[in-house]
Amino acid sequence: MPAKAEKKLEDLFYETLRDVYYAERKLLKALPKLAKGAESPDLTAAFEKHRxxxxxxxERLQQVFEIVGKRAxxxxxxxIDGIVEEGEEIMEDFKSSPALDAGLISAAQAAExxxxxxxxxxxxWAQELGMTDAVKLLDQTLAEEKKTDEALTKLAETAANQRAKAA
Structure with a gap:
């Protein structure tokens, strides 16, 4: 029986790339539901923008797959399955509640x-592996994810948590 090949950073990079690709595609399906469930027009708009x-x-992840020579x-x-499930539970358990948007923001930030x-x-890891083109693509997405998290924090600090607390 041949010896099992030793796993390397390239393997870990690829497996993690597959993981986040699944997560992004899962979120593409979940974000319209969150937008529809939100009470605040600002939160609805934030979910639609993030979608x-x-x-x-x-698309960027597909480009990174091309860089590593693998199928997306x-x-x-x-x-991410658990985070999405938690968001769905919040929508169900807090529907029409003043705390709904606060809960949806919480679930969205968990995903972010x-x-x-x-x-x-x-x-x-892309830096370590010398994948400069992948670094640029991943950095662009990372910056967008951080901006989305900051926008959700601002929504939470303004209306969502105050509305939930006041009820």
Missing amino acids: DETEGHV QGKTCPA HYEITRYGTLKR
């Missing part, structure tokens, strides 16, 4: 923080 950005994230293919990510860690890691 449009997420399409760009998927996701790998089931239980973490997950993506920020993944993109930060992939960017660093």
Whole structure:
């Protein structure tokens, strides 16, 4: 029986790339539901804007797959599945509640923080592996994810949490 090939950073990079690709595609499906469920027009607009950005994230990831010479293919990510499920539970459990938007922001930020860690890691590994074109693509998405997180924080600090608390 042949010896099992030793896994390298390139392998880990590829597996993590597949993971975040799955996550982004999952979020493409979840964001319209979040937008529809939100009470605040500002939060609805934020979810719609992020959905449009997420399409760009998927396209960039496809370019990174090309750089590594692999087919763009996701790998089931239980973490993002759980985060999306949590958001769906919030929509169901808090429907018509003043706390709904605060809960949706919380779920959305959980997804953003997950993506920020993944993109930060992939960017660093791409630097280590000398993939300068991939670094640029991953850095662009990382910056957008951070801006989205900041926008969600501002929404939480303004109306969502005050509305939830006042009820």
